[in-house]
Amino acid sequence: MAYYDAARSSMANARGLFERLGFRSVIIEGEDFDFAKDPGSANGKAVVYSSKSESLVPYLKNGVKAIIPQNPETLGEMEKYVKDMKDYGASFIIDASAIENAYGTYRALLMGRFRDCTEIMLGKDIAIGIASLARNEAEVLAPQQLMAICGALGMNKNEAKKALAENRSIISKP
Amino acid sequence: MIRNKKRYMMVETTSELKMDKEELDRALKQAVLLLVGQLGYYDISPKLVSLIDSKHFVVRCKLQGYERMLLASALIKRLGAAETGLYTLKSSGTIKALMKGKASKDFSDY
Numbered sequence: 598m599a600y601y602d603a604a605r606s607s608m609a610n611a612r613g614l615f616e617r618l619g620f621r622s623v624i625i626e627g628e629d630f631d632f633a634k635d636p637g638s639a640n641g642k643a644v645v646y647s648s649k650s651e652s653l654v655p656y657l658k659n660g661v662k663a664i665i666p667q668n669p670e671t672l673g674e675m676e677k678y679v680k681d682m683k684d685y686g687a688s689f690i691i692d693a694s695a696i697e698n699a700y701g702t703y704r705a706l707l708m709g710r711f712r713d714c715t716e717i718m719l720g721k722d723i724a725i726g727i728a729s730l731a732r733n734e735a736e737v738l739a740p741q742q743l744m745a746i747c748g749a750l751g752m753n754k755n756e757a758k759k760a761l762a763e764n765r766s767i768i769s770k771p
Numbered sequence: 772m773i774r775n776k777k778r779y780m781m782v783e784t785t786s787e788l789k790m791d792k793e794e795l796d797r798a799l800k801q802a803v804l805l806l807v808g809q810l811g812y813y814d815i816s817p818k819l820v821s822l823i824d825s826k827h828f829v830v831r832c833k834l835q836g837y838e839r840m841l842l843a844s845a846l847i848k849r850l851g852a853a854e855t856g857l858y859t860l861k862s863s864g865t866i867k868a869l870m871k872g873k874a875s876k877d878f879s880d881y
Contacts, residue, residue, distance in 0.1 A: 618858055697846060704846075735785045735856035738845050742859055745841035 600740045600761040603630065603690075603728035603768050611734065618739040622765075624728075630768045633661055641771045643690065646671045653678045657685040663726065663767050665690045669703075672710035679721050688724040688767040689714065691760070693746055694736045697729075708749065715750045725752070726767040727760045776834035778862055779820065779869045782844065785856040787825040795819055795828065798851035806843045815840050820866065827860075829869065837862070 599621035604611075606627040615623035624630055633639035636655035643663040644656050649670040653661075657678070664687055666672045675689075682689070691711060699707050718725050727747055731737045738746075740761055747757030788795060796819035803817050815836030820829040832840040844857045863869040 618860070693845070697848065735848060735854070737785075737856065737858065739858045739860070741862070742841055742845035745838050746845055748838055749842050 598758055598762050600758075601765040602731075602737075602740075602743070602761075603726075603764055604731045604737070607732050608734075608737070611737070614734065614737060618737070620740060624765060624769050630770055633659075643768055646674075649674055654681060657681045657687055660685070661687055662771075663688045663690045665692050665730070666714070667692060667695050669706045669710045672707070672714050675714045676717055679717055679723065682723055683721055688726060688763075689718045690764075690767065691715070691725065691727040691746070691750065693727060693729045693738055693743060694731055696746060697736055697738075712750045715752060719752070719756065724763055724767055725756070725760050726764045727757070728764055728768065775816075776864070777831050778834050778837045778840075778864060779866050780830050780832070780840070780844070780862040781860045781869055782828055782830055783858045783860050784826050784828075784850070784853075785858070786853060788850065788853055788855065789825070790851055790853070792819060792822045794851060795822060799830065799847075802847045802850060803840070803843045806846055807839055811836075811839060815843070817843075829866065834864075 601622060601624060602615055602620050603624040606625060609625050612623055631642045633642040633644045633656060636659045639656045640660035641662055643665055644661050645665045645667060646653060647667040653664060666675055696707060715725060727743050729736055729738045743761060744757040747760055799819055800817055803815060804812050807815060815832050817840060818831045820831045822828045841859060844859055847857050861869060
């Protein structure tokens, strides 16, 4: 099975590193996928969901491809968007860098919320992807490390492998 | 005494480590202990086997704690005073197999 990772635009020159770690290739922000800045330009893009006050419904109606929650508050809100995500065919992306950069009890809370969300998404058959979304080399992870994070979030081995393999189809430009 | 199966992992760091084997072993154990806690530490029992160069080392853990060791390696961002990320390049049940085969770099000389 071929695994794909997604990274921020600052990692555009480090494609070789990802291939060395065992990925087939890496999807780079700006080249292979984009983040939607507003609902009007959401079609086919991914959205970083970082503020609880912002509604995801306009993004979903405008064809956003993937939702990337960033913190425990937005993860807590995901449950109410599950039906819309299923109806509009949006996917759920686990941002491993958010977990990596968290610390102590905040990380425990974040991972707990990710685990709850993952369980809901798996139950509703919504596609899940996991990506490092690395901004620098220290945030890059090998495929087996990303799979270990999936395991900690309640996914089995096959689901973890699928999450890594489907990154490309979930995030990249249509 | 029960003999536990082990797993050996080849690890690469993102920045060069300026510490000797004992210091790195201590820093690694501290980092794993911080992440998994005292109750989970015994299941992993990490140990630095060899320090290959300033960016590569081999670490051993129990087979039953291998998944948690991988998770810990993903979340470690600091070893001692050095800020670094860790990549697991390869893992195996024996050191011999770890040093040979399809590693990204051939470590058979070490």
